Amino acid sequence: MEGLLTPVSQSYRKSSQHDELLKISEPARSTSEAQNKFSGSSPEEALEALKSQPSYNLLLSVLKYIQKGVRGNHSFDIRKPSPQSAQIIHVLVTEIVPNYWTVLQDASAGQSKGDLQVLISCLQNLAGINAIVAYLRTLLKEAKPDSKPLKDSQASFNLSFVLELLTSLLRSHDDIKHIWNSVGSLQSPTQTRLIRQELVALFTNGKIISLSAEAEDICRQAGRLKNEIWISNTKLYVDWLAQNIVNWVGSGLDEEGLKVCTEIMTRGMRLGNSENLINTLITSLLLQNAENHETFEKLLSSLPSFEQRKVLNLTLKLLSDKYLNYLNDTNVTEDTPIIQAAAGVLKTITGNDETRKNHLLNWLTSGSGAGIGEGYGIRRAAVAVFSEDKEFMVTILEKSLNQFGDKLYIKHAPLLQQDAHAQVLLLSAGVYLNAVSNRIAASQNRARFLGMVVGEALSGLVHGKETKLDFKMDEMDTEEAKWYKSLVQVSDKPGPLDPLREMVSPPKPSNVSKITRPSVASAQRTPKPPPQSGFIIEEIQDDEDEDTDLVPYAKPDSDAEDSDDDPTLINRDKPKAPVYIRDLITYLRDIDNYDRQKLALTTAPTLIRRKANYGTEVSSHAEELATLLVGLQDKYELDNFDNLRLQGMIAIVVAQPKKMGQWFAKTFFDGDYSLSQRASILMVLGLGGREIAGFEVSEYGSTTQFPSKMLPAKIEKYYAIPSSSNRLESRAHNLKALPPNALDNLAKSLSQTFLAPLAAEAADSVTGPDALKLSSFTSRLQSRSSNSVKGKAKPRIRAIPNTTASLIASSFFFPLTSRFQAAMHSASATARGILFQPYLLTLYLKTLAILLHAAGPSTLALPQMTSEFWDLLLGVRGQCVGDLSITQAVLFGLVALLDVNEGDMRGLCERQGREVVESVEWVSGVFNNTRGGDVGGGEGGGEENEVKMLAAGVLIRLREAVDKYQAVLMGDLIGFT
Known part of the structure; x- marks a missing residue:
């Protein structure tokens, strides 16, 4: 057949580029489709795909395959410990995140909002967070000896990506519970115990906080971070731990979950800011939901004895600072509901446990206890816990009486401590015992006063009006003595927590976003009235004593505000000096406004002193003003900043010495401030005390008189009588600013x-x-x-x-x-x-x-x-x-x-x-x-x-x-x- 068909002619031509592209197009398209979609069915194939520099679509396909295993759609679960899961997590953290983090963030900001969440779901487990922490440590070691500037260093890029990833993983208040549940029910108790120890160590050993803080510092210097990294803040991190415990307890605890929460609570209090953790637990568990009382008691009972005592002490401190120190102590019956509610909280914590009861008893009667410097309300609430337990009440009374009459205690115990124990003795008194003879023989006036008060008060319980003890002293008729003697009539019992619950605001989320102030439209300027035409007749009174040698200042050649070349940069809306204390507080809070900060600092000493004895502006806002000034930072490097800030605080102390002297002393010991801020508090107390004593300290001493109460200067000299105070005020003008080492x-x-x-x-x-x-x-x-x-x-x-x-x-x-x-x-x-x-x-x-x-x-x-x-x-x-x-x-x-x-x-x-x-x-x-x-x-x-x-x-x-x-x-x- 082939011989019958003979070609007439044959021709040849070179193949064109278009033909070559046609031949290649089909296999290239099929290969590209294969690379954009993962079709494997094993973790080994997923690992190979991640190692081969995958495209973005292929990466998402692999991640979704891993995510299906997390949801239980196939047998491979990356959350379970295995060699394959460890290798995949290592590749995701060390290779995928540095290369694809920015792309994933951009895609999540657009239509594919779940792309980043797919990666997070794959790494939100115990092994994933451990790998991130280990990689963070490695990057920090690389960044330190790097000879390149931080901006050009590859380690700073990777640090910022890994830090943002870790922040995204630990954002919810049920993360710890989710991570624990992801491990699944293990058959071996030994494996469960080991994983529990690893989980607790990961979140409570402080490595997350310290490494994050160090990485954040490097990234800030390199200008790599745009968002706030809250996990480097100990306060926010401890609050996040507490909120996780609260959510876990609220959703129900099994035996293993109780162990995890107990260990996290125990070790979390050692991270620092333990008062924040207890505050969150008390507020969210006891005050928000009464159904959690039993679970909270189980949680507390699982703690070691030392930690239980620490929780009790922190609770006493919390109740004092947040609820009881602001009560009106002039009437002991007015605040009974709040006192009983606080006693109810303490009763829930102590329960029927003898150890915790003894802790509270020792706090009331020990030499360093009873809340030295705190208001009487916390002692009243603590005594009320034992109102129905006669055995403990008798023990409190006996110990208080023995201590009250001890000569060494009278001689060496601090005065505020003696005040506190005298209140405990009077609150717990049920019988009269003569233990005031040593007090009356004491050389200190205050010690004798407390002895006479206790003697008369206890005698009034068992003797009639005619036969009761009466020292016939004027000190016993003062308001303070009557208040002390009224304490024996107080009989509190633990009550419902509703009064405290009403005072609690909802807890804030741990991932607090940066506060942004709403923009305020600038007020429209009112047109100025036209200049008056014609002559202005003004009567000028000549003063015979006027000094003719004084030369007036020359007018300035130009306005400094108008000296800028660009007229758009001139600020025509500069704020005016504050004339009310509430305006001063507003200025101090506005830390982003240079003009307001400067005006507030320069005006504060004078304004506070002038308003000190006129109205209640200063007395009502004294603590708020002091808090703002103590924590104020020199953000704009203002001239004479330290002196102006110090003078403002001294003015507050001089204006309200009885109240603010104690407040500053308490803040020095209890406040969360730096060493320099604590040092400034001591300077305020020392210099303020000397000014109260009459020594010349401040150059603002002459501003204490309110202008409306003063005659004009030219008239005052004819009526004012020269006195030592006038001379002191005149010399105050010559005082110099206080140096830092005053x-x-x-x-x-x-x-x-x-x-x-x-x-x-x-x-x-x-x-x-x-x-x-x-x-x-x-x-x-x-x-x-x-x-x-x-x-x-x-x-x-x-x-x-x-x-x-x-x-x-x-x-x-x-x-x-x-x-x-x-x-x-x-x-x-x-x-x-x-x-x-x-x-x-x-x-x-x-x-x-x-x-x-x-x-x-x-x-x-x-x-x-x-x-x-x-x-x-x-x-x-x-x-x-x-x-x-x-x-x-x-x-x-x-x-x-x-x-x-x-x-x-x-x-x-x-x-x-x-x-x-x-x-x-x-x-x-x-x-x-x-x-x-x-x-x-x-x-x-x-x-x-x-x-x-x-x-x-x-x-x-x-x-x-x-x-x-x-x-x-x-x-x-x-x-x-």
């Missing part, structure tokens, strides 16, 4: 005043070898005192009115000393670490010394102030080892003690004999062991010479007292080693 300068000045008269006496006061040691310092003391003394005797500390002195003692000095003792005995290592920070401890001791000096020798509470301060100084001797600044502060404290008590050294030796002997031994050791000599004699001798001179001065004065009153001290010397 307290240090003041301490140095007071020390030189103390040492000056000792220079002439040093040679005669010391004999023997000590005279040779002190001889070199005698000449230096004389040279330093020559400029200030000039042969005159040392000026005595002027006596001030007892009302002012008692105010300094009760509202400034005692809150600082009592809260220090309470912080020393607290379970918080963080609080003790802050207090013993060298600079802060130095400033704290100097503040107390300055307040004691400001109170003066006429203070009725001087013996109690001396006792508390001396005990505190001897208690911090261990911190002086190796730190000259603390040693100098302790010596300055002794200087203030001796200076104020100079007129009653015999009484000081009688009351504080043992402290005198201990101080002589310690100061002598400081003097002998501190290097210093003639080198650099004069002003430039250094810190060691300053310490040695202070030690020499204190040692001379103490040895004078010991030699003069040796017979008085013999009783205290017996047994001293």
Whole structure:
């Protein structure tokens, strides 16, 4: 057949490019379709696809295949521990996220909103979060030694992607429960226990917070982050843990879930900000839903004993700060529902558990308990918990009575602590026992007052009106004494929680978005009236005493506001200075407005002082103003920022000393502030106390008079009578701004005043070898005192009115000393670490010394102030080892003690004999062991010479007292080693 068909002709041509494309198009299309869709059915094939640099569509196809396994559509579940799941998660975290994160975010912002969620669902498990944390640590190691700038570093890119991924994974309040349930029911209890330990360690070991914070810092420097990274904030993270526990408890707990929640709660309180965690649990579990009470008690019972006590202490603190400290303490029956509701919360926590009951009993009766410095409401609520338990009530009364009459307790316990325990005794009193004799014999006025109050109150319970104890003292007829005696009539019981529940606002979500202020349209400017034409007749009164030598200021050549080349940048709507306290608060809150911040700072000292005694503007907003000023940051690097902020806080203290002195003292110990902010609080208390005592401190002292109450200056001089106060106000204009080390300068000045008269006496006061040691310092003391003394005797500390002195003692000095003792005995290592920070401890001791000096020798509470301060100084001797600044502060404290008590050294030796002997031994050791000599004699001798001179001065004065009153001290010397 082939032979029959013969071709007529044959022709050849070259193949064109179009034909070649036609031949290739079909197989290329089929290959592309294969690459965009994953058709595998095993994890090994999914892993190979992810490793082969997949296209975006192929990546989504693989992720959806993995997601189906999570939903149970096939056998492979990436959440279950296995070699395949570990490898896939590693590739997703280290390769897919760095390369595709931006693409996934852009796609999720468009039509494919679920693309990013598919990746998150694949990694939202225990192994996925562990892999992210491990990769985060690896990237941080790469970023640190990288020689390239952060902006050009590849590690900074990857850090930002991984950090945003981790933030997206931990956003919901049921994430921990979801991750635990994803593990599934394991047959082996050992595997369940190991996974539970790994889960708890992952979320409570602090690595997520620390690594996120470090990565955020690097990304911020490189300018890679656009969104807030909340997981690096300890407060928000702890709140997120608490909300997860709340949601888990609310949805029902099995045995394993209870163990997980218990361990997370136990270790979560060790991350810091444990009060936030307890606040969320109490507010959301106990106050929001009464059905959760039983579950909460189970959760609490599962905690170790130490953690249960910590929860109880934090709850007491929460109830005080949030509900009970703001009650009106003038009427003990007015706030009974709130007191009973707080007692109901405490009753739920203690339950019928003897251990927790004993914790609460010890809190009421221990030496460092009963809520020192807190309002009486928390003690009233705590006593009410035992209202139906006679055995515990009798125990409270017996312990309180025994402690109340103990001589050592009367002598050494801080005053605020004695107040608190007196209230507990009166609240728990049911029988009368005579235990006030030691109180009445005490040397401190406050101790005697408390003894008489308790004696009369308890006697009134068992004796008639004619036979009851009556001391016939004016102090017993005061409002305070009547209030104390009314406490024995209080009989509270735990009640419903509705009053507290009404005061609770709904909990805020942990992923708090950045607050944006609504834009406010600028007000339309009203047209200015046309300039008046013609002449203006003005009557000018000539003043005969007017100084003709004064030259008026010349008019400025140009307006600074109009000097900008671009007229569109000129701000014509600058705010006016605030004239009301509410406007001042608005300005201080507006941290994004430079003009308002500057006006608020410059206006605050004057405005607060002028409004202090007129109306209730300052008294109603004092705490809010103080909170804003304490936490204010120098965002715009304003001139004289620190001084203006400090002057504003001093103005608040001077305006409301009784209230705000205690508030600042409480804030110093309890507030969440930096060391510099705490230091500013101490400066406010020290300088504010001196101004209240009548010393010239602030350049704003002349602004206390309200303008509407003052005559014009030209008329006032004909009617005003010159007085010392007028002279003080005129000199206030010449005062300079307070330097940052104002307290240090003041301490140095007071020390030189103390040492000056000792220079002439040093040679005669010391004999023997000590005279040779002190001889070199005698000449230096004389040279330093020559400029200030000039042969005159040392000026005595002027006596001030007892009302002012008692105010300094009760509202400034005692809150600082009592809260220090309470912080020393607290379970918080963080609080003790802050207090013993060298600079802060130095400033704290100097503040107390300055307040004691400001109170003066006429203070009725001087013996109690001396006792508390001396005990505190001897208690911090261990911190002086190796730190000259603390040693100098302790010596300055002794200087203030001796200076104020100079007129009653015999009484000081009688009351504080043992402290005198201990101080002589310690100061002598400081003097002998501190290097210093003639080198650099004069002003430039250094810190060691300053310490040695202070030690020499204190040692001379103490040895004078010991030699003069040796017979008085013999009783205290017996047994001293």
